[in-house]
Amino acid sequence: MxxxxxxxxxxxxxxxxxxxxxxxxxxxxxxxxxxxxxxxxxxxxLCDLGLRYIRVEGKNIAVGAMATARDLERSSLLADVFGPLFPEALGGIAGVQVRNIVTAGGSVAGRYGFSELLVVLLALDASLVFYNDGTRPLSEYLGAPRGGAFLLEKILLPLDKKASYQGLRHAATDFPVLSVCACRARAGWRIAVGARPGVAAICPGAGASLGSTGSPGEQMALEAGRIAAGELSFGEDLRAGAEYRRSVCSVLVARAIRRISYDS
Ligand SMILES: Cc1cc2nc3c(=O)[nH]c(=O)nc-3n(C[C@H](O)[C@H](O)[C@H](O)COP(=O)(O)OP(=O)(O)OC[C@H]3O[C@@H](n4cnc5c(N)ncnc54)[C@H](O)[C@@H]3O)c2cc1C
Known part of the structure; x- marks a missing residue:
């Protein structure tokens, strides 16, 4: 560098x-x-600012901006609350050496389309705490045009949610072709899809189709997958074309929903 x-x-x-x-x-x-x-x-x-932590703060888990992907993957606190979500989502990123270096803050600030972490955080409805500049939902940050300079201090994850990650890679350690996270909370479902190859986005119609009570059955999961594939835009890059991504989306969304329904 x-x-x-x-x-x-x-x-x-x-x-x-x-x-x-x-x-x-x-x-x-x-x-x-x-x-x-x-x-x-x-x-x-930013390594001497004391921002490398994962801890409970009130009704949230706070992830400091300098927590690494490996910290998230191995956190017993996150495992207690979210089960295998973080290891399953992040364990395929490059190799352990890279995951020991890359930070939650860098992944969020970069708004990378390929980011598995952003898909998970968006589905969980995470909020971002900017030092001296307030707290904003991640969804709002991702929807806004890139603006001026900021210092991301931490990420807040609500404690009351269940979520499941599904992704597809052509080969281990490659960037994902598509990544999906389905999240169920008391208020209803949030489905996020990333690597479209654009940055992670919410599928409002798919989430709404699942309602807010009971566990969706097989037909509802398949239908939500179809809705998600229809309501998002997909693009082409060297890993896949738009129509392939759309097909994969409906399958992965249904799988992610099933996984939560069967586990609960
Ligand atoms: C070989 C390789 C393979 C990878 N494969 C994948 C993959 O498959 N999936 C995946 O999701 N990711 C992948 N990544 C990316 C990785 O997960 C991180 O998203 C990426 O490296 C950014 O994290 P970083 O800490 O290195 O950020 P940096 O390079 O330090 O920073 C990235 C950007 O964020 C800004 N920034 C950093 N911290 C802050 C902060 N606290 N406040 C404000 N701005 C900040 C920087 O100024 C910069 O613009 C890969 C990376 C490498 C090197």
Whole structure:
């Protein structure tokens, strides 16, 4: 990585000043920034800010921006609340060495279409806490145009949800062809689909079709899959065409719903 000026603040106020007021480049794990390879005039390493944690805060689980993919994958707290959701969603990303480096904050801030983490967080209806700049639902952040500088401090996950992840890769460690997360809460279902190849999006019609009471049967799961495939846009890249992704979407959405229904 080609960095002209490197800073490593030890408190959030200093980091905020450098990133938001002076326009310096925040570095999470640096894995993606390194692979993109653009020179960085002024980098701010966030590793000394105490943001590497996963803990209960009130009615939420708070994930610090510097928690790594591997931290999420191995967290006993997340496993107690969400079962195998995080290992199943994140365990296929590159290799363990990469997952030990890449951060939750970098994955969210980058808004990568291929991000499994974003699919899961969107289905869980996570919120983002921006240092000195309030809290916003992830869905709102993803729907807004990319704006000015910000410092993501943590991600809040509601504790009262069940969710299941399904994804398809051509080969282990490759980027996903499609990824799906279905989430059931008291208020109803949220289905998120990512790697379309655009960034993760919610399927409102599919979620609504499942109602808010009881476990959906086989026909409802299949129908929700069809609705999801019909209400999202899909595109083409070197991994798959749009119509292939649409077909895979209906299958994976139905599987994710079944998984929650059968497990409960
Ligand atoms: C070889 C390889 C394979 C991969 N395969 C996959 C895959 O299959 N699936 C998948 O989901 N991901 C994959 N990834 C991406 C990875 O999961 C991360 O999403 C990515 O590396 C970003 O995390 P990072 O910590 O490295 O971010 P960085 O590179 O440090 O930062 C990414 C962006 O976020 C900004 N940023 C970082 N932290 C903050 C913060 N706290 N506040 C504000 N802005 C911030 C940075 O300025 C930068 O713009 C892969 C990465 C690599 C290197």
């Amino acid at each position: 080609n960095i002209a000026t490197y800073r490593r603040p030890s408190n959030l106020d200093e980091a905020y000043d450098l990133v938001v007021k002076q326009g310096a480049y925040p570095l999470g794990g640096g894995a993606w920034s390194m692979s993109v390879g653009r020179p960085i005039a002024s980098a701010v390493d």
